[in-house]
Amino acid sequence: MPKIKLKMKNKKPAKEDIQKMKKEKAAKVQSKVEQPIKEKKIKAPRSFQTLKGMKDILASENKYWEYVKTKAKNFALNYGYESIETPILEETALFNRAVGNETDIVSKEMFSFVDQGEENVCLRPEATASVVRSYVQHGMLNLPQPVKFFYFGPMFRYDRPQAGRLRMFHQIGLEAIGEESPIIDAEIIFFVYNFLKDLGLKTVIEINSIGCPKCREAYKTKLINYYRDRKSGLCEDCQKRLVKNPLRLLDCKEEGCQAYKEDAPQIVDWLCDECKNHFVGVLEYLDESGVIYNLNPRLVRGLDYYTKTVFEFFPDNADGVEKRQDALGGGGRYDGLVEYLGGRPTPACGVALGLERIILKLKENNIEIPALRKPDIFLAQLGEQARKKSFILIEELRKSGFYVVHSCSKKGLKKQLEMANKDGVKYTLILGQKEVIDGTIIVREMEGGAQEIVDFNKTVQEMKKKIILQ
Ligand SMILES: [Zn+2]
Ligand SMILES: [Zn+2]
Numbered sequence: 001m002p003k004i005k006l007k008m009k010n011k012k013p014a015k016e017d018i019q020k021m022k023k024e025k026a027a028k029v030q031s032k033v034e035q036p037i038k039e040k041k042i043k044a045p046r047s048f049q050t051l052k053g054m055k056d057i058l059a060s061e062n063k064y065w066e067y068v069k070t071k072a073k074n075f076a077l078n079y080g081y082e083s084i085e086t087p088i089l090e091e092t093a094l095f096n097r098a099v100g101n102e103t104d105i106v107s108k109e110m111f112s113f114v115d116q117g118e119e120n121v122c123l124r125p126e127a128t129a130s131v132v133r134s135y136v137q138h139g140m141l142n143l144p145q146p147v148k149f150f151y152f153g154p155m156f157r158y159d160r161p162q163a164g165r166l167r168m169f170h171q172i173g174l175e176a177i178g179e180e181s182p183i184i185d186a187e188i189i190f191f192v193y194n195f196l197k198d199l200g201l202k203t204v205i206e207i208n209s210i211g212c213p214k215c216r217e218a219y220k221t222k223l224i225n226y227y228r229d230r231k232s233g234l235c236e237d238c239q240k241r242l243v244k245n246p247l248r249l250l251d252c253k254e255e256g257c258q259a260y261k262e263d264a265p266q267i268v269d270w271l272c273d274e275c276k277n278h279f280v281g282v283l284e285y286l287d288e289s290g291v292i293y294n295l296n297p298r299l300v301r302g303l304d305y306y307t308k309t310v311f312e313f314f315p316d317n318a319d320g321v322e323k324r325q326d327a328l329g330g331g332g333r334y335d336g337l338v339e340y341l342g343g344r345p346t347p348a349c350g351v352a353l354g355l356e357r358i359i360l361k362l363k364e365n366n367i368e369i370p371a372l373r374k375p376d377i378f379l380a381q382l383g384e385q386a387r388k389k390s391f392i393l394i395e396e397l398r399k400s401g402f403y404v405v406h407s408c409s410k411k412g413l414k415k416q417l418e419m420a421n422k423d424g425v426k427y428t429l430i431l432g433q434k435e436v437i438d439g440t441i442i443v444r445e446m447e448g449g450a451q452e453i454v455d456f457n458k459t460v461q462e463m464k465k466k467i468i469l470q
């Protein structure tokens with residue numbers, strides 16, 4: 001019996017059987033293939049996009065960002081402003097209190113939420129409140145005054161996205177806390193004016209004083225009386241402003257509200273002596289420095305914390321066409337804020353500039369931006385041993401300050417030289433099998449293609465002779 005079985009097993013299958021087996025196998029494979037596909041479909045990978053009003057800053061943009069940031073930082077250091085970084089997430093109440101509940105920023109535009117610890121938090125819509133919070137929290141009152149801060153970072157406002165206006169945008173800012181002299185207001189204005197000029201951007205400075213709580217109250221009453229008689233002609237927002245935030249009536253962008261602004265009472269006529277003297281002081285310093293400015297009696301800035309001087313910087317249209325543009329930045333004095341956030345009464349002044357808007361203007365005006373640093377050396381290698389040796393050499397070159405690039409994959413020499421050309425390096429180092437054995441390396445000058453062989457152990461020294469590092 002076993003024999004027969006054996007025979008059966010060894011018996012060649014009939015043609016039909018083979019076909020049947022093939023079919024069965026195919027069906028099996030089919031079902032195997034099908035099943036995971038079905039599962040995959042359920043968990044199908046989806047692609048993602050940035051949120052509305054948010055942007056990736058890609059490598060192609062880098063030179064603009066680096067240029068503006070570096071220049072700002074150097075300027076800030078020259079003017080005696082030191083860097084500060086505060087958290088992006090803060091207690092929502094900080095901004096409710098500092099910026100004001102009735103402002104657009106707080107009432108409509110905050111990214112706020114309750115976190116896992118039931119804390120009411122938000123992504124900062126601006127940084128002045130945070131810097132003042134930090135000043136109070138760390139007792140910087142005890143440092144020599146004024147304490148001068150420079151910051152850079154993202155801010156968040158749930159605004160309607162449009163050109164130059166994003167929901168996550170970046171600001172460069174200065175805050176000088178602990179100085180009441182108008183010289184600080186003038187210095188900050190002068191800083192921004194020079195900084196933008198240095199970038200190649202012409203600006204128009206608009207300036208006003210919105211007084212202190214004492215003199216502003218009387219002015220507000222006057223303003224409300226003026227607008228109350230014209231209430232029916234005002235836009236919906238302005239009708240609300242009349243009750244909640246009357247100064248902002250002067251700030252309305254609606255067409256229908258413009259005419260009323262002309263005859264509206266001007267705050268400069270209502271300033272108390274202290275505020276008047278301060279404002280005159282700022283203007284005198286500006287006159288002294290030769291900065292051109294426009295007095296704008298309707299400039300109020302949107303935020304509650306401002307006192308006395310307020311100012312904004314607008315791009316100067318070379319074509320002379322009068323069109324309302326977004327400000328590149330703005331700021332002012334906020335003498336009450338430190339006390340309002342729990343500190344002692346402390347005068348202060350600051351400014352914030354929109355980085356995206358500045359970059360947009362640089363592009364619009366075709367202003368040439370210096371290219372980012374190019375690599376100095378490309379290291380080409382052939383063969384396993386050379387690759388290992390070059391790995392160490394690259395680190396040595398980098399330690400000596402050279403900017404070195406190389407190909408990580410096993411590309412041929414021709415491909416690697418093409419890459420070196422594309423990177424724009426002056427020299428390529430070539431390490432092949434022969435050089436590894438000889439203890440040498442080839443230095444190729446890319447322009448002209450002249451090559452010389454040098455001692456491998458002296459590569460760094462040789463390259464130092466050829467490339468003068470900045
Ligand atoms: Zn006053
Ligand atoms: Zn209006």
